[in-house]
Amino acid sequence: MPGVALRGIQKxxxxxxxxxxxxxxxxxxxxxxxxxxxGCGKSTLLRILAGLETADxxxxxxxxRRVDSLPPKARDLAMVFQSYALYPYMTVGQNVALPLEMRxxxxxxxxxxxxxxxxxxxxxxxxxxxxxxxAPLGLTPLLARKPAQLSGGQRQRVALARAMxxxxxxxxxxxxxxxxxxxxxxxxxxxxVALTRRLGVTALYVTHDQGEAMAMADRxxxxxxxxxxxxxxxxxxxxxxxxxxxxxxVGSPPMNALAGHIGEDGAVVVSGARLxxxxxxxxxxxxxxxxxxxxPAADGIPVVLERIEHLGAETxxxxxxxxxxxxxxxxxxxxxxxxxxxxxxxxxxxxGPDGARLPLAAAxxxxxxx
Amino acid sequence: xxxxxxxxxxxxxxxxxxLAPFILMLSISLKPPGEVFSPHxxxxxxxxYAVENYTAAFTKVPLLRFLLNGLFVTxxxxxxxxxxxxxMAYALAKLRWRGREAAFAMVVLALLIPPQVPAIxxxxxxxxxxxxxxxxxxxxxxxxxxxxxxxxxxxxRTVPDDLIxxxxxxxxxxxxxxxxxxxxxxxxxxxxxACLSFIWNxxxxxxxxxxxxxxxLMTPPLGIAFFSNAEAGTSFGPLMAAATVVTAPLALAFLxxxxxxxxxxxxxxxx
Amino acid sequence: MANPHRAEAxxxxxxALPAFILMxxxxxxxxVAVGLxxxxxxxxxxxxxxxxxxxxxxELWDDRVFWISLRNTVIxxxxxxxxxxxxxxxxxxxxxxxxxxRGFYRAAYFLPVASxxxxxxxxxxxxxxPSVGFxxxxxxxxxxxxxxxxxxxxxxxxxxxxxxxxxxxGLAMVLFMAGLKxxxxxxxxxxxxxxxxxxxxxxxxxxxxxxxxxxxxxxAITAIRSFQVFDTVQVLTEGxxxxxxxxxxxxxxxxxxxxxxxxxxxxxxxxxxVLTLAITLAxxxxxxxxxxxx
Numbered sequence: 001m002p003g004v005a006l007r008g009i010q011k012x013x014x015x016x017x018x019x020x021x022x023x024x025x026x027x028x029x030x031x032x033x034x035x036x037x038x039g040c041g042k043s044t045l046l047r048i049l050a051g052l053e054t055a056d057x058x059x060x061x062x063x064x065r066r067v068d069s070l071p072p073k074a075r076d077l078a079m080v081f082q083s084y085a086l087y088p089y090m091t092v093g094q095n096v097a098l099p100l101e102m103r104x105x106x107x108x109x110x111x112x113x114x115x116x117x118x119x120x121x122x123x124x125x126x127x128x129x130x131x132x133x134x135a136p137l138g139l140t141p142l143l144a145r146k147p148a149q150l151s152g153g154q155r156q157r158v159a160l161a162r163a164m165x166x167x168x169x170x171x172x173x174x175x176x177x178x179x180x181x182x183x184x185x186x187x188x189x190x191x192x193v194a195l196t197r198r199l200g201v202t203a204l205y206v207t208h209d210q211g212e213a214m215a216m217a218d219r220x221x222x223x224x225x226x227x228x229x230x231x232x233x234x235x236x237x238x239x240x241x242x243x244x245x246x247x248x249x250v251g252s253p254p255m256n257a258l259a260g261h262i263g264e265d266g267a268v269v270v271s272g273a274r275l276x277x278x279x280x281x282x283x284x285x286x287x288x289x290x291x292x293x294x295x296p297a298a299d300g301i302p303v304v305l306e307r308i309e310h311l312g313a314e315t316x317x318x319x320x321x322x323x324x325x326x327x328x329x330x331x332x333x334x335x336x337x338x339x340x341x342x343x344x345x346x347x348x349x350x351x352g353p354d355g356a357r358l359p360l361a362a363a364x365x366x367x368x369x370x
Numbered sequence: 371x372x373x374x375x376x377x378x379x380x381x382x383x384x385x386x387x388x389l390a391p392f393i394l395m396l397s398i399s400l401k402p403p404g405e406v407f408s409p410h411x412x413x414x415x416x417x418x419y420a421v422e423n424y425t426a427a428f429t430k431v432p433l434l435r436f437l438l439n440g441l442f443v444t445x446x447x448x449x450x451x452x453x454x455x456x457x458m459a460y461a462l463a464k465l466r467w468r469g470r471e472a473a474f475a476m477v478v479l480a481l482l483i484p485p486q487v488p489a490i491x492x493x494x495x496x497x498x499x500x501x502x503x504x505x506x507x508x509x510x511x512x513x514x515x516x517x518x519x520x521x522x523x524x525x526x527r528t529v530p531d532d533l534i535x536x537x538x539x540x541x542x543x544x545x546x547x548x549x550x551x552x553x554x555x556x557x558x559x560x561x562x563x564a565c566l567s568f569i570w571n572x573x574x575x576x577x578x579x580x581x582x583x584x585x586x587l588m589t590p591p592l593g594i595a596f597f598s599n600a601e602a603g604t605s606f607g608p609l610m611a612a613a614t615v616v617t618a619p620l621a622l623a624f625l626x627x628x629x630x631x632x633x634x635x636x637x638x639x640x641x
Numbered sequence: 642m643a644n645p646h647r648a649e650a651x652x653x654x655x656x657a658l659p660a661f662i663l664m665x666x667x668x669x670x671x672x673v674a675v676g677l678x679x680x681x682x683x684x685x686x687x688x689x690x691x692x693x694x695x696x697x698x699x700e701l702w703d704d705r706v707f708w709i710s711l712r713n714t715v716i717x718x719x720x721x722x723x724x725x726x727x728x729x730x731x732x733x734x735x736x737x738x739x740x741x742x743r744g745f746y747r748a749a750y751f752l753p754v755a756s757x758x759x760x761x762x763x764x765x766x767x768x769x770x771p772s773v774g775f776x777x778x779x780x781x782x783x784x785x786x787x788x789x790x791x792x793x794x795x796x797x798x799x800x801x802x803x804x805x806x807x808x809x810x811g812l813a814m815v816l817f818m819a820g821l822k823x824x825x826x827x828x829x830x831x832x833x834x835x836x837x838x839x840x841x842x843x844x845x846x847x848x849x850x851x852x853x854x855x856x857x858x859x860x861a862i863t864a865i866r867s868f869q870v871f872d873t874v875q876v877l878t879e880g881x882x883x884x885x886x887x888x889x890x891x892x893x894x895x896x897x898x899x900x901x902x903x904x905x906x907x908x909x910x911x912x913x914x915v916l917t918l919a920i921t922l923a924x925x926x927x928x929x930x931x932x933x934x935x
Contacts, residue, residue, distance in 0.1 A: 467653030
């Protein structure tokens with residue numbers, strides 16, 4: 001059963017089309033990352049799911065319920081905002097309790113001051129729930145503080161607690177880690193994934209950071225220009241990108257795209273060198289090679305080493321013309337800038353000039369004298 | 371949806387109340403004496419008396435003179451305020467000199483003093499100098515605007531220091547920096563301040579009432595009050611015509627420069 | 642080249658000097674002078690001036706008119722400030738909420754602030770006319786009681802307060818609008834997600850707490866402005882009928898300029914100054930407290 005589904009969503013702001021016929025389904029319990037550059041529509045999509053925006057066309061389903069016409073509070077979703085949106089004049093405890101107060105207390109019980117007199121039992125239950133949610137997040141000693149007195153990481157956890165406390169059908173998160181220091185981000189990532197897994201709740205996570213999406217998600221939906229380009233598990237996205245755009249977006253350092261040509265014999269020719277790769281496609285092509293797809297070989301494409309980055313665990317060698325070679329530190333010992341090398345292509349992906357994916361097969365490597 | 375319509379209705383009713391005096395003022399200025407006090411309520415006159423009323427307004431009292439006085443006085447005041455406030459604001463914001471903190475503290479202190487407090491001693495001083503009943507009497511006390519100093523200082527503080535350093539290296543004197551660097555950068559703030567200064571001093575009644583007795587020196591509010599006393603209710607039409615004429619420049623200036631006006635006012639809230 | 646710090650110090654001093662001198666000549670000096678003057682027995686034009694200690698204040702204490710004046714001023718402020726602030730807040734929230742016609746409403750509500758109070762006061766005088774005045778015509782139409790607003794000692798002060806509210810409402814509104822704009826919109830969105838999207842809950846949980854500092858500021862500004870009420874009294878009622886609209890500044894002008902009792906007028910001025918400072922002090926204290934514990 002799908003946890004959450006968006007079908008055929010279209011949205012324009014004035015004359016600008018922001019979402020073009022987007023369909024996205026997250027299974028129940030799945031952690032789905034929505035990855036894309038600024039302006040691709042990912043936040044808008046999330047907000048349409050939340051009910052903060054309405055789509056011009058399309059359906060929104062939670063479970064198997066159609067919710068397009070429902071306001072946010074009726075959708076049983078929780079959202080963690082980029083800025084956390086904690087109520088500045090309430091304590092941490094009050095912030096986390098608010099969703100429960102709104103749902104469990106009647107309007108009379110919520111009347112300031114006097115309402116407390118008729119809601120004792122309900123409020124105690126709420127306090128217990130708040131405490132239960134605060135403890136695993138380490139917020140128990142902070143419950144009486146105001147958001148202004150907390151650090152960024154603590155505020156982030158309060159935002160999470162507030163979302164969790166209601167046990168919603170799904171968590172929506174809009175770049176919740178972008179305001180944190182890089183150091184904290186790693187810990188926070190792990191916490192969020194552990195949390196959602198433990199609760200078994202569907203999570204939709206919007207981000208522009210491909211590393212984050214890859215590290216956290218069960219599946220990633222790559223968006224650009226208001227469309228979903230590919231929706232697959234991280235490894236599949238990496239190994240089998242549906243288009244050049246996706247390939248460029250996923251993976252760091254980014255994939256090299258080399259301009260090439262395929263003649264009548266089906267062999268891929270790049271920089272004048274005939275590579276042992278064949279395709280049924282013909283004409284101008286782009287050959288996508290990741291840093292680990294290159295290997296130094298005597299009969300490879302000639303390149304000049306322009307820059308070496310020693311990263312400790314590995315070495316990245318940048319060639320003039322854009323190719324990047326990934327080597328172990330031992331293998332890269334002795335290489336110098338300006339040196340000429342020859343690289344063969346071990347793994348590659350083929351794209352047409354429009355970025356569409358094309359079939360590619362490795363020919364058996366012919367002996368050097370063939 | 372319904373809520374929106376209701377809100378609009380409420381706002382429109384409120385707007386009607388807020389604008390009613392202006393509309394009424396205009397309406398009366400167009401009516402002949404007979405219709406002014408008629409028990410029927412009608413916005414437009416059956417007999418158009420506009421020409422007569424407005425002519426009377428300009429002839430029974432020197433209305434044109436009042437207007438020119440207003441213009442002259444507000445211009446002089448603003449010029450003096452700008453000439454003194456901008457350099458001091460710059461000095462407070464960007465230069466280091468002994469006594470700067472004390473001077474700023476005094477500016478803040480002066481901000482707390484309502485403008486009516488210095489009235490009696492100023493009056494005495496002007497009398498001793500024989501300056502009562504002159505333009506100087508009206509203009510002098512307002513030549514200093516501590517509010518302007520404060521506002522400009524806050525604004526100048528946001529100007530990057532590098533800009534000033536570059537100007538100094540280009541050979542500009544501090545005086546030149548005030549007028550050629552700070553002034554253009556703070557243009558919107560100064561526009562807002564000019565608007566506020568203009569409204570405040572055009573409408574000022576308390577001090578001119580005390581400082582000036584002669585008709586030919588009167589500023590618009592004073593002139594209107596004078597007109598009202600002199601005619602004692604017999605020429606209400608012309609009185610309203612005069613009131614319209616006096617209010618019109620402000621209303622027009624406000625409508626044209628709404629943004630600057632309101633920004634100027636809001637800046638007082640941005641500490 | 643001479644010491645650059647010295648040059649900067651000289652420049653700073655020179656640039657500030659004209660304004661500094663003017664500030665002392667026109668504001669601070671006279672303020673001090675008023676204080677000193679209030680301790681003398683001088684009347685305008687007298688050749689001799691003598692020290693009188695606190696006699697003027699003693700006389701003020703015993704002066705029936707002074708107390709009436711003070712009481713009227715307090716009532717005036719006490720009535721017009723809450724009305725101005727409340728209506729200004731409602732207008733700001735309503736206008737920010739509707740989206741359409743914002744410019745028009747803002748202009749309509751703010752226009753009175755920019756207009757010449759003197760001139761508009763005379764229009765209001767006409768509007769308050771017992772028989773043909775607009776106010777009474779509308780009230781009659783609505784079935785509300787009418788009165789001779791400006792001539793009746795029981796209603797005159799409130800009529801003036803109404804004019805004061807009319808004039809200051811736009812200012813309060815504009816200041817609140819700035820405060821409202823500063824509230825991050827995602828707080829309202831978080832509230833919607835948390836299940837509170839009704840107008841009351843939004844107001845109570847986000848708008849009101851976030852407007853706190855703005856509210857204190859607006860109240861203080863409005864109070865100080867109301868305290869300075871003078872123009873309408875001078876031109877419409879002259880303190881009457883039966884001293885029901887005698888206010889502090891009017892009394893000060895009467896004593897200090899009409900009756901030429903300079904020292905006595907100075908004493909009234911000092912009371913006026915102290916009360917204004919008290920309002921400002923209250924404002925700063927409340928804001929400070931909020932900033933630390935808020």
